[in-house]
Amino acid sequence: MRIQTGFEIIYDCPAPVPMLLMLSVHPSRRHNLETPDWLRTDPMLDVRQYLDGWGNICSRILAPAGRLTLSADFIIADDGQPDVISPLATQAAVEDLPEDVLIFLLGSRYCETDRLSDIAWSMFQSTEPGWPRVQAIVDWVHNHIQFGYEHARPTMTAFEAYCEGRGVCRDYAHLAVAFCRCMNIPARYCTGYLGDIGVPVVGEMDFSAWFEVYLGGGWHTFDARNNTPRIGRVLIARGRDATDVAIANTFGPAILSGFKVVSHEAPDAASRSHSGA
Numbered sequence: 706m707r708i709q710t711g712f713e714i715i716y717d718c719p720a721p722v723p724m725l726l727m728l729s730v731h732p733s734r735r736h737n738l739e740t741p742d743w744l745r746t747d748p749m750l751d752v753r754q755y756l757d758g759w760g761n762i763c764s765r766i767l768a769p770a771g772r773l774t775l776s777a778d779f780i781i782a783d784d785g786q787p788d789v790i791s792p793l794a795t796q797a798a799v800e801d802l803p804e805d806v807l808i809f810l811l812g813s814r815y816c817e818t819d820r821l822s823d824i825a826w827s828m829f830q831s832t833e834p835g836w837p838r839v840q841a842i843v844d845w846v847h848n849h850i851q852f853g854y855e856h857a858r859p860t861m862t863a864f865e866a867y868c869e870g871r872g873v874c875r876d877y878a879h880l881a882v883a884f885c886r887c888m889n890i891p892a893r894y895c896t897g898y899l900g901d902i903g904v905p906v907v908g909e910m911d912f913s914a915w916f917e918v919y920l921g922g923g924w925h926t927f928d929a930r931n932n933t934p935r936i937g938r939v940l941i942a943r944g945r946d947a948t949d950v951a952i953a954n955t956f957g958p959a960i961l962s963g964f965k966v967v968s969h970e971a972p973d974a975a976s977r978s979h980s981g982a
Contacts, residue, residue, distance in 0.1 A: 715963030722957035787934035900968030
């Protein structure tokens with residue numbers, strides 16, 4: 706499968722403002738790129754890139770005063786398979802976990818394990834450890850939160866999503882991540898593209914949030930918002946929560962004036978060649 710992917714984000718800046726952007730395909734998927742995912746800026750700016758502590762590609766720019774357009778348009782290959790289900794994946798005891806995953810047991814800015822621990826244990830203690838326990842958490846979060854873009858706010862935490870019962874995909878992910886950590890299951894937050902491939906098209910396209918848990922010696926994908934295996938995820942970044950993987954951090958005033966994300970199946974190369982495209 707080939708996926709046509711990209712975005713256009715427009716800012717109006719009253720004055721020059723430094724920006725830190727996380728808009729590049731994750732290093733783990735770069736070998737799948739058929740065309741470059743170069744970050745384009747209008748006006749043309751110097752773009753400096755580096756790898757952060759979580760292994761994500763970050764871009765630094767100094768946006769000038771006035772209108773700035775950020776965009777990318779690329780094709781990435783995908784195996785076309787839905788998320789892998791591993792119902793026999795087991796949960797390791799904390800003392801047996803690798804050191805590099807322990808950070809994903811701890812509370813973070815949007816995942817307040819201290820406020821949710823007693824709640825999590827009261828609801829999920831009787832579930833079977835491992836994959837069934839994570840699925841029970843995902844089922845509960847999926848059914849508890851009412852989705853709506855009107856409910857989105859950048860400050861909403863997992864505990865607030867639990868109390869209010871509403872939010873967007875990042876709130877589903879934060880609450881599920883927090884519950885998993887409370888139950889001693891390492892969990893990390895993911896952001897990227899997820900088009901409506903293989904499912905009915907619903908609403909406007911946006912960047913998506915899901916999460917991964919460490920079970921059976923490896924990381925596995927879960928999605929509390931959709932709660933079904935999906936096709937065509939394109940990872941951008943992973944971290945403790947949305948703080949670590951924000952699409953844009955602006956260090957000064959910047960008004961978001963336009964936002965468009967695209968991710969859909971593209972024609973295969975053979976059919977394009979045959980049609981003369």
